[in-house]
Amino acid sequence: MKTSLTTVSLAALLASSLLACAAEEDALETPQPGASSSSGGTVDPQTLECTQKPQGRTYVDFGGVDLATTRINENIGVNRGRIKPYAVLAGEYTRVLGAAPASLAAQAGSFDVPAPRYFEEPRATGVGISAMYGVSFEGALIVAKAGGKYAAAPDATTAPAECAAFLGKAFSRTPDTQEIDNCATFATTKLAKETNPQRKWAYVFANVLTSTGFLTY
Amino acid sequence: MARALRDPSRARERVAQALPPHGSLSSFHAPDACAGTFAALACALQLRRFVNLRRIAPLLVLLAAGAVALRGRSAKADDPDPKGRSERCATRLSITLLGKSADAALLASAKPEDSIDSMLTSPAFYDRFASFVNAQSNGAPAASPLQDPVYFLARHMIEQRKPWRDLYIGAYNVRAAADGKSLDIIEDANGLGYFRTAPWMVRYAGNESEGVRISAAYHMIHDTTGFQVPASVAKPGEDRTATGRKADACKNCHYDSWFALDKAAAVLSRKKVAADGTVSFDPTSITATALLNKNLASDKDLVTTLVSSEAWKFTQCRMVFNFLYGRPENQCEAPLFDQCVAALEKDGTINAALAVVVKDASFCQ
Numbered sequence: 012m013k014t015s016l017t018t019v020s021l022a023a024l025l026a027s028s029l030l031a032c033a034a035e036e037d038a039l040e041t042p043q044p045g046a047s048s049s050s051g052g053t054v055d056p057q058t059l060e061c062t063q064k065p066q067g068r069t070y071v072d073f074g075g076v077d078l079a080t081t082r083i084n085e086n087i088g089v090n091r092g093r094i095k096p097y098a099v100l101a102g103e104y105t106r107v108l109g110a111a112p113a114s115l116a117a118q119a120g121s122f123d124v125p126a127p128r129y130f131e132e133p134r135a136t137g138v139g140i141s142a143m144y145g146v147s148f149e150g151a152l153i154v155a156k157a158g159g160k161y162a163a164a165p166d167a168t169t170a171p172a173e174c175a176a177f178l179g180k181a182f183s184r185t186p187d188t189q190e191i192d193n194c195a196t197f198a199t200t201k202l203a204k205e206t207n208p209q210r211k212w213a214y215v216f217a218n219v220l221t222s223t224g225f226l227t228y
Numbered sequence: 229m230a231r232a233l234r235d236p237s238r239a240r241e242r243v244a245q246a247l248p249p250h251g252s253l254s255s256f257h258a259p260d261a262c263a264g265t266f267a268a269l270a271c272a273l274q275l276r277r278f279v280n281l282r283r284i285a286p287l288l289v290l291l292a293a294g295a296v297a298l299r300g301r302s303a304k305a306d307d308p309d310p311k312g313r314s315e316r317c318a319t320r321l322s323i324t325l326l327g328k329s330a331d332a333a334l335l336a337s338a339k340p341e342d343s344i345d346s347m348l349t350s351p352a353f354y355d356r357f358a359s360f361v362n363a364q365s366n367g368a369p370a371a372s373p374l375q376d377p378v379y380f381l382a383r384h385m386i387e388q389r390k391p392w393r394d395l396y397i398g399a400y401n402v403r404a405a406a407d408g409k410s411l412d413i414i415e416d417a418n419g420l421g422y423f424r425t426a427p428w429m430v431r432y433a434g435n436e437s438e439g440v441r442i443s444a445a446y447h448m449i450h451d452t453t454g455f456q457v458p459a460s461v462a463k464p465g466e467d468r469t470a471t472g473r474k475a476d477a478c479k480n481c482h483y484d485s486w487f488a489l490d491k492a493a494a495v496l497s498r499k500k501v502a503a504d505g506t507v508s509f510d511p512t513s514i515t516a517t518a519l520l521n522k523n524l525a526s527d528k529d530l531v532t533t534l535v536s537s538e539a540w541k542f543t544q545c546r547m548v549f550n551f552l553y554g555r556p557e558n559q560c561e562a563p564l565f566d567q568c569v570a571a572l573e574k575d576g577t578i579n580a581a582l583a584v585v586v587k588d589a590s591f592c593q
Contacts, residue, residue: 067562068569070542072453073486073520078542085558088593093554095323102329103319126369128379130360132554183319184312228320 059089092227094133097122107181112150118142144221151216155209164208165198182224317592326352358383360551365451373410377402377425380411391576393535396421420528430507439498442489449487452534454543491517495524541569548582564588
């Protein structure tokens, strides 16, 4: 649950996989072999550290060990992202899309659903995120088909506006310029192989719904 | 605490300065945008083919390697997006405390923190926190509710706002409810938290040849103080009896350390297995022992000493942080952690300790 330290971009994978998009409506296609990833930038460690350590109480165990020495050197507010559990996804999709995609109910096996009377911290697994993408695309396509404004493909005018609105809704905050730019760039330059405008929008929204801004709380 | 520590926006500015120019997909995952990073998988999986894991194995490796970069967003006092901040706070509170997405009323609330008290008295919270405590004590879920005394007793403590230490030393026992689907909590003068409940004693009776309950002793120490020591694996032919455990390689953990497992187990009844496989516990074999700087004569002496320690308070508040944050407290959170301990000391309930942490402004920060 470490936050913001490491990211492997799936954007290249995403872009290359679009080449394999099926003409079949409402379906996703498997990616082409050879999809690659790239690393993101770096973070100044000092921004994550507790640079002015407050003096707290000392807690010593029976062996004389100061238990506080096990604390990690982190700042307040930098290690907060937790993966949303499967149990809340229906509500979260409803919050953003207006309804939970129908296929979500059958996807419990793709997530770490804890046993009754037990707790397990949800993890971001490949299987889970893959399932999330499929479910997100399904829900996003319904939204795109229902909205007349999505009858036309995203362009330099509509993409930034719609990206900003959808990002804000999904992330519960005002997106920054870079996030909007990234989304709009994806919408306008990476979906050339997809000819259906509504499916283009669905891909854009599904991207947002499989990003950390939506997947974590 | 210095304002600079609590203002991640300044940190973000410094990070942004260090970033390469953006605007391309290669900068999709710039650290400053981590909270909104696209971990997307466009057009990647046809659901009908999804079951073929071999076909998508390379993709899964990629995803597992780095699909998520997590970063919480922080709100300042002069947050330009108060509605978003409230909505995020509502979501965080609801999922953390109740395990549910926030309802419409909470999402629309300008101050979702005002709902914390009602959340902390809801059945959903009782279930979630008791489940969390259960998972901290047991390494795996039980097959049946009748084997889950930790869950039901913890839930009782939370729901009835009983002293939290009584989870470990309280005069309680459990019995199967009439419906056979849960355990009822009953008062029992001979009780010792969940440690003398039959399901727990059987589960952690261990397999020592003479019935010495080393596993139970370890779990008593672990559950109360958070202390962990990995179990060793026997080699073929290795002497695992008390004599063998006194050998150089074993005696530190079993006889010499502050947590000397055999010494702790000496004050526990021994496991007996009848010919038909029935497990019982023989209290006549209990032997007084010197441990934890005390002379201990019973399991009650042992657990009471453990629960009276600084380590117990520390472990309970660390558990509170783990529940609320999904991680232990960090160095900068030491003052808040101390407030948690102070609340536990003053009020005695885990409810009070947990409320201090979740009501702190930093939780929704």
